[in-house]
Amino acid sequence: MGYKADTFDVIVVGAGHAGVEAALASARMGAKTLCLTLNLDTVAYMPCNPSVGGPAKGIVVREVDALGGEMARNIDKTHIQMRMLNTGKGPAVRALRAQADKYLYQHEMKKTMENTENLTLRQGMVERLIIEDGECRGVITKTGAEYAAKAVVLTTGTYLRGKIIIGELAYESGPNNMAPSINLSYHLQELGFDMVRFKTGTPPRVNSKTIDYSKTEIQPGDDVPRAFSYETTEYITDQLPCWLTYTGDETHQLINGNLHRSPMYSGMIEGTGPRYCPSIEDKIVRFNDKPRHQIFLEPEGRNTEEVYVQGLSTSLPEDVQKRILATIPGLEKAELMRAGYAIEYDAIVPTQLWPSLETKRVNGLFTAGQLNGTSGYEEAAGQGLMAGINAALKVQDKEPLVLDRSEAYIGVLIDDLITKGTNEPYRLLTSRAEYRLLLRHDNADLRLTKKGHEIGLIPQDRYERFEEKKALIAQEIDRLEHVSIKPSEMVQQVLAESQSTSLKEPMSAASLLKRPEITYPVIHKLVPAETALPETVMEQVEIQVKYSGYIDKQLAQVEKMRKMENKKLPVDLDYMAINGLATEAKQKLHEVRPLSVGQASRVSGVNPADISILLIYLEQGKLAKIAR
Amino acid sequence: MGYKADTFDVIVVGAGHAGVEAALASARMGAKTLCLTLNLDTVAYMPCNPSVGGPAKGIVVREVDALGGEMARNIDKTHIQMRMLNTGKGPAVRALRAQADKYLYQHEMKKTMENTENLTLRQGMVERLIIEDGECRGVITKTGAEYAAKAVVLTTGTYLRGKIIIGELAYESGPNNMAPSINLSYHLQELGFDMVRFKTGTPPRVNSKTIDYSKTEIQPGDDVPRAFSYETTEYITDQLPCWLTYTGDETHQLINGNLHRSPMYSGMIEGTGPRYCPSIEDKIVRFNDKPRHQIFLEPEGRNTEEVYVQGLSTSLPEDVQKRILATIPGLEKAELMRAGYAIEYDAIVPTQLWPSLETKRVNGLFTAGQLNGTSGYEEAAGQGLMAGINAALKVQDKEPLVLDRSEAYIGVLIDDLITKGTNEPYRLLTSRAEYRLLLRHDNADLRLTKKGHEIGLIPQDRYERFEEKKALIAQEIDRLEHVSIKPSEMVQQVLAESQSTSLKEPMSAASLLKRPEITYPVIHKLVPAETALPETVMEQVEIQVKYSGYIDKQLAQVEKMRKMENKKLPVDLDYMAINGLATEAKQKLHEVRPLSVGQASRVSGVNPADISILLIYLEQGKLAKIAR
Ligand SMILES: Cc1cc2nc3c(=O)[nH]c(=O)nc-3n(C[C@H](O)[C@H](O)[C@H](O)COP(=O)(O)OP(=O)(O)OC[C@H]3O[C@@H](n4cnc5c(N)ncnc54)[C@H](O)[C@@H]3O)c2cc1C
């Protein structure tokens, strides 16, 4: 039944949030790319929340953009609301969040793929990989097509042996009753991959017409136009609001009274769920002193009345779900349109991956997204982009692009996965990053555009615009450091207006800007720049000057970290033969095969004493000899 | 696991083209209606051609509109091209055809449903019916919800035990890899319904960017704005073209050489396919003297590059499909995005239905659409509308609405199904109607608006507009019949300009209009109406006057037919006990249980001699006694 179909450089399996980035990146880097997906009507489908961004995740979207990915541009074209979170707090925790028109988001992304050179988008179900001499050489689909390729990226999301669970009911299925992918999962197991069983859940959807919004609080979008992409120049001004309501006593009693029917507690669910996106039954059990939980009502698009009930993820039986809705102010009469459900699926143990997201077991095979044990569209997109880039680089016989923990949240995410593994669906949080002040929303372009340009994803004209911006920032900071502000009457008055203490003696503009209450516009009033600076440049100048002390401290830590990262470990090291390593360390290091002492130090179960031993071996030049 | 969920008047199972009409009609008639469907993302999904209308089918869409259904309005809002077919021919064969934006079509229809009072749209899979004392009293879903109702309409399309077949590959599936519906089919068999196995097929989709349109012929839309709905006042002016190309020698050789791999010829497909939508392999086998077949390239929407390859429906293996494409001018390099496939599914033998579409076996259970053995969106919509209307009427304890063969194509369709049955997917054709000159595109409103108003689907204001139009037509025809045109110089000159012979003596305007070369505008020049008449009124006047001879003849035939239709037969007649009926007639009449002698005369296998016997029994008042 098989037949030799076309030959490509790179094949991407899946067109979810990971797959689309992988395929677009690979094709844009010049690799002849095939993207295969189960259903062309669900490219970039959002099976859960109709939103993109938020803390940490939003910064990933900016990073994807700075590297030349698509998520930012796509959401800029298709959102129904945009909001900057934490504007009152420091720049490290600010994050953009958009509500998506879930259908438009899909259609725009699909159209972009259809119009990308070197990219073939095709419906098809991959069931096996073609492996020759331990190298992945292509894929075989259900229809018997044998596609040859030099590299393959798997991004199968929650489809592998997917199983939907609602109350006492369980059945094989992909998300939202779509067909699951069964054979590929068994094939991966045959190939020797360690798999885990994870689960995630989604809340019910209700009809907007049946919500009594007067009992809820409106959550409008920002008045200021904002965008995720550094390149977006047109803004959607017509925004839709979201609405806030709460669970209450009655809700909690109802759920408590029905816990025995919850598949999470009855033992029906084997898979491990995401701690940071808990179901409502989870929240009520774990935080049983909390009198209420927030429920956000989020429209799923402009052209639909479906509303996503954020905060109410659940796998309780359908009848309980309907009764839960009725206990929530505003939702008393809400018509359930889709029931919430949990889905179990197979994921790969991510410590089986190199930092490039290539699998250690099979050369030329990359994996990304939910398949690697993460949860979330942005986490998927970030990994998909990196896997696509590295698959294309591999085809071009180039070194992989690896971002370190000080360069990007994407770096933190991938390093966490491949070094520490995860025993639950991994979600990116700001607390996972040690250099949060460096990994800001506002400076993703400064961190990554150059790399995006080097690999060919950032076109020359965009790169030049970026370089100009960078130069303007540097010039302005330099000017502020050198221009001195004297305690004139005008100056003292402006300072007083800003509730700032008066100057005793001349001070550089930069030093003055470090005062918490002094903003860049104030400085600009005192010592105007020669030409008007773009908003984004002023923002950068202010942040970089104001927080330079903290930033410098983090940069010094990065320097130290880098030293350890630069102490490379051979990939074929036989840790079992290293005397003095604790047994647990031996086993874990053997499994993870870290590429540097830095990475080794982050492997869980590896202690400073073990690292000292590795360092001694390294200094004495002894490691090279202890190959597996 | 079951739980008592809500109670409704009417439950519609399925939200395809039949289901949406059924649910909307029922809800708009005031019945509290639930519509359950497998996937809310595919409401009114078009699994095959992205178009609506065409010969006979287009007239059904107008009829649906005149009765207060939605298909016409929805396509008017979402088409990318509109064309009147056969404008050069008589009014009986004119038909409108629209290319749909397949995604917009879905979203608009879903939104309309979400915003309809009395209608609850919900995702869910129905697995069983609740039957009490032979009456359908509700449905049970996979999640255990038991919904009570007074009537249920099943419209499950091609999902029942759906099986996709491509070349040597076959797997259980709904259309386009969506989940099939297995249990409900077994349940219907358990209930004693006779089921048949049908199949249908769809062609590949290709990427527009990879088509060389220079080798094809452009097929633009009409310049004149047109609409399906009598109520549409806003027209889409920005149309997209389609393109025409042809199969050739190479195509035919390739197909002939691969027939052994065709599931149609290898015996893999058990289901019977639609004769009038044959696959390309069918066409090449059946019409092997034809040197080429037309292939239309139809865009699937404005926001996608997917193009539907009309004329190339196939279940040949994927590799053959790719090679076929390469033989067609313009498609040499076309990228296959989705492969064509055949789908097999279970349908109900439609002679098990009353003219109301209620099943004979289970009171309160109605069926419509592909499930009844038809094929096509319009056929589905027409039936869905009637089933929805009759379910609501039943709940209101009112007589069903049955359209006869002289009133509507919908009447022809349903009468054919329930009286003759079908042993292949039934498609509506103009040749199926005996009163074609009455069942025109232009007069669907005149035929049906009153009925739509009576059942409550045509609101008062629309009805008044319709009555005004009707009055204007009657007045104008009356005027033309009474106004005499004299052979003046001016008159002779106008006639000469119209290539018409000169008048010898005065003639009524109506008589003059009957001349083939004389149009209404010419008459208007000679004897202007007092006030300007709307375009649609002028069109009606012209057609009714011009064809009055033929129309009157058909009306006389209708009168005869009606006489036979009015000779009612008792439903519980025991045909086996009627002496003189041929054995075949006995069996067939027993099965179909016709409601009138007219219907009996159309049952296949029933001969005029049998009808004479029935008439004799009826006249002698003997039938009433021969109950089962
Ligand atoms: C019910 C549910 C609830 C969720 N809840 C949350 C949440 O609360 N918070 C959160 O952050 N995230 C949540 N998510 C996760 C989020 O949806 C995913 O993280 C994200 O979509 C993952 O992107 P992905 O690209 O890895 O996979 P997906 O978006 O799932 O895409 C997988 C793609 O692979 C294709 N595919 C699968 N198998 C094959 C095959 N054999 N051959 C070809 N193509 C194949 C599919 O067609 C699809 O295109 C939830 C997901 C689901 C389903």
Ligand SMILES: Cc1cc2nc3c(=O)[nH]c(=O)nc-3n(C[C@H](O)[C@H](O)[C@H](O)COP(=O)(O)OP(=O)(O)OC[C@H]3O[C@@H](n4cnc5c(N)ncnc54)[C@H](O)[C@@H]3O)c2cc1C
């Ligand atoms: C591959 C293919 C090729 C076709 N080719 C042609 C063609 O060439 N010419 C032509 O005229 N027509 C063709 N058609 C037929 C056309 O698509 C159908 O006639 C039309 O869609 C039928 O409308 P429907 O409403 O009866 O069913 P569908 O549009 O199929 O809708 C069925 C609905 O029922 C729902 N459903 C099914 N089971 C359940 C359940 N248990 N519980 C709840 N909901 C359920 C589904 O979710 C869906 O919403 C083709 C169809 C397919 C799939």
